[in-house]
Amino acid sequence: MPNLENAAPSNPAWYPPEDDDVVPQLPPFYSPRPIPVSRAISELDLNSLHITHPAFGQDPRSSNSHADHDSDHESSLQSPLESDHELPGLVSPQFTPPSTPGNGTQTPSHPHQHIPRSVPVDSSIPSGGCGTKKPQLLPQLPDVNCVVRARIPTTIGGSGTEMFLHLYQNSEDNKEHLAIVFGNTIRSKSLDRVREGETEMDRLIRGAYTGRLYPGRTSSKADSANGNGARAAERNDPPLVRIHSECYTGETVWSARCDCGEQLDEAARLMSLPGSGGGVIIYLRQEGRGIGLGEKLKAYNLQDLGNDTVEANLLLRHPADARSYGLATAMLADLGLQDIRLLTNNPDKVRAVEGPNREIVVKERVAMIPLAWRGAKGGIRSQEVGGYLKTKIEKMGHMLQMNEGS
Numbered sequence: 001m002p003n004l005e006n007a008a009p010s011n012p013a014w015y016p017p018e019d020d021d022v023v024p025q026l027p028p029f030y031s032p033r034p035i036p037v038s039r040a041i042s043e044l045d046l047n048s049l050h051i052t053h054p055a056f057g058q059d060p061r062s063s064n065s066h067a068d069h070d071s072d073h074e075s076s077l078q079s080p081l082e083s084d085h086e087l088p089g090l091v092s093p094q095f096t097p098p099s100t101p102g103n104g105t106q107t108p109s110h111p112h113q114h115i116p117r118s119v120p121v122d123s124s125i126p127s128g129g130c131g132t133k134k135p136q137l138l139p140q141l142p143d144v145n146c147v148v149r150a151r152i153p154t155t156i157g158g159s160g161t162e163m164f165l166h167l168y169q170n171s172e173d174n175k176e177h178l179a180i181v182f183g184n185t186i187r188s189k190s191l192d193r194v195r196e197g198e199t200e201m202d203r204l205i206r207g208a209y210t211g212r213l214y215p216g217r218t219s220s221k222a223d224s225a226n227g228n229g230a231r232a233a234e235r236n237d238p239p240l241v242r243i244h245s246e247c248y249t250g251e252t253v254w255s256a257r258c259d260c261g262e263q264l265d266e267a268a269r270l271m272s273l274p275g276s277g278g279g280v281i282i283y284l285r286q287e288g289r290g291i292g293l294g295e296k297l298k299a300y301n302l303q304d305l306g307n308d309t310v311e312a313n314l315l316l317r318h319p320a321d322a323r324s325y326g327l328a329t330a331m332l333a334d335l336g337l338q339d340i341r342l343l344t345n346n347p348d349k350v351r352a353v354e355g356p357n358r359e360i361v362v363k364e365r366v367a368m369i370p371l372a373w374r375g376a377k378g379g380i381r382s383q384e385v386g387g388y389l390k391t392k393i394e395k396m397g398h399m400l401q402m403n404e405g406s
């Protein structure tokens with residue numbers, strides 16, 4: 001057990017600047033942050049916030065239109081104390097003026113219809129929008145094998161959206177990593193490969209069929225006479241991909257300590273939108289950024305004792321982030337993807353998922369803006385999630401575009 005009397009991170013690289021008022025120099029793809037986020041947070045009462053600035057969409061409790069907000073724009077740039085407007089999460093419009101790059105996105109008619117802006121990225125150049133840190137990559141990708149796939153009708157967007165759940169085995173660990181595939185055009189090569197001695201029924205049972213199953217079907221091949229062939233791609237953009245790390249607390253037991261649950265929901269929602277072309281969520285069993293649920297729960301206790309998410313990991317003698325993404329790269333390659341649009345705020349992920357030989361190329365990064373910041377339904381508001389997001393931005397380099405609420 002760590003000595004809590006001396007509860008400081010052992011790795012000085014993770015300390016925040018001594019002077020809390022120092023504003024770090026950020027590359028141009030960040031929103032300007034004229035005052036430290038820590039101060040912004042302390043000035044806000046996270047429990048009483050609602051959103052009125054147009055950049056975050058319309059406050060559901062307000063009867064004013066977006067146009068009204070736009071015309072009221074100048075007053076919304078006043079300090080929180082001067083203005084009538086109450087402010088969202090970590091940021092206020094005061095800190096992120098609308099001239100910030102990327103603010104040209106059209107305001108959606110409803111905040112929850114929000115389709116986030118894609119930012120072109122290029123990891124091969126330092127100014128490419130994904131940080132400069134070199135990920136530690138294995139020299140070659142692990143072997144992955146999709147052993148079974150099944151159609152799952154879902155509750156996403158009411159009803160009617162289906163996805164195909166792909167279960168993978170691999171050469172690195174004994175965990176069942178998953179690919180959640182939206183749309184009919186993305187197929188796993190390892191699943192489709194013919195296994196020695198297998199029958200057509202074997203193929204149907206392990207999901208290696210095209211089209212849909214129906215009672216009495218006997219062949220795994222496309223059955224176009226029955227309208228059962230694979231549909232053509234709906235759009236030509238690189239597919240949307242989310243690499244998601246398991247979070248039992250955030251996804252299953254309603255934790256308001258992190259934004260993991262809403263990120264998973266939001267990724268699925270975006271991939272289900274009509275015309276989105278579908279997409280893939282790679283669901284990695286990397287609970288607690290790779291340290292496991294038991295250790296994460298200890299880390300939560302350390303956080304309640306006053307440490308942030310990074311310090312807590314270090315006190316437990318874990319790295320701040322114990323994840324790697326080689327399995328995700330291999331699974332995406334198995335699914336026949338090469339160029340992708342990646343839903344993330346984490347620059348390390350952009351570089352790492354590309355693999356040792358850029359087997360995957362991230363063409364665009366799509367920011368995951370916390371729902372509460374843009375006034376969307378279901379956004380998490382808690383002191384804990386505020387602190388968590390702050391640490392992700394300040395210590396883990398997460399590229400949250402704080403003004404991009406629309």
Ligand SMILES: Nc1nc2c(ncn2[C@@H]2O[C@H](COP(=O)(O)OP(=O)(O)OP(=O)(O)O)[C@@H](O)[C@H]2O)c(=O)[nH]1
Nearest residue numbers: 245246247258286287288289296299309344345346
């Ligand atoms: N160790 C630890 N893990 C956490 C904590 N909160 C959430 N997690 C885990 O963090 C993982 C998600 O990572 P995040 O840092 O939230 O986000 P990310 O995946 O790096 O970046 P995005 O792609 O932008 O979401 C999940 O595995 C969660 O279980 C925490 O306080 N401590």
